Amino acid sequence: DGGITQSPKYLFRKEGQNVTLSCEQNLNHDAMYWYRQDPGQGLRLIYYSQIVNDFQKGDIAEGYSVSREKKESFPLTVTSAQKNPTAFYLCASSFFLATNEKLLFGSGTQLSVL
Amino acid sequence: KQEVTQIPAALSVPEGENLVLNCSFTDSAIYNLQWFRQDPGKGLTSLLLIQSSQREQTSGRLNASLDKSSGRSTLYIAASQPGDSATYLCAVRPRDSNYQLIWGAGTKLIIKP
Secondary structure, three states: OOOEEEEOOEEEEOOOOOEEEEEEEOOOOOEEEEEEEOOOOOOEEEEEEEEOOEEEEOOOOOOEEEOOOEOOEOOEEEOOOOOOOOEEEEEEEEOOOOOOOOOEEOOOEEEEEO | OOOEEOOOOEEEEEOOOOEEEEEEEOOOOEEEEEEEEEOOOOOEEEEEEEEOOOOEEEEOOEEEEEEOOOOEEEEEEOOOOHHHOEEEEEEEEEOOOOOOOEEOOOEEEEEEO
């Protein structure tokens, strides 16, 4: 079955540590996205990628980094520069970066600080 | 700056009732509006997408309407069931972007058996 797989489901970060969240899709989608979800707030865009080897900052990119070396994979690294990383992180994809494309979401990763 | 608001933040109704969820936005310059469902600790599932030129979209027991001039959308759920319990989020696609979605914070719906 095609879909988006995020791992791990739960992740704990120690102070000063970088952690990487995995996102893999087998839908042959070109566009991929990372969102952050905090309680009581709407989703906020961290990074997005339109095509392999290309990615752009979203609204809250500071303290995060991404790579897009393969079409299927779009990992997100939460660096030590992100001082408030506790949140639910969602990866999404769509066929194209276009106005009427529906997004398909992964099941999310809950990141907490130890 | 586009802002999306969903009121109420939480709603609890008995099973079998018809109900309406609300979504308002401040700028009518949008390509479309989407409704999503999110189960606890899970990702989002797209329910309905309404183009700016459309007035409503239907899928099963769900009907979404769009009034762009007043900056409002409603999601109507007919004959509610306990399985409809979830958080419902709306998001608008601004007309000046092909990648951005502006999200509401969601309405948490509980259907009591």
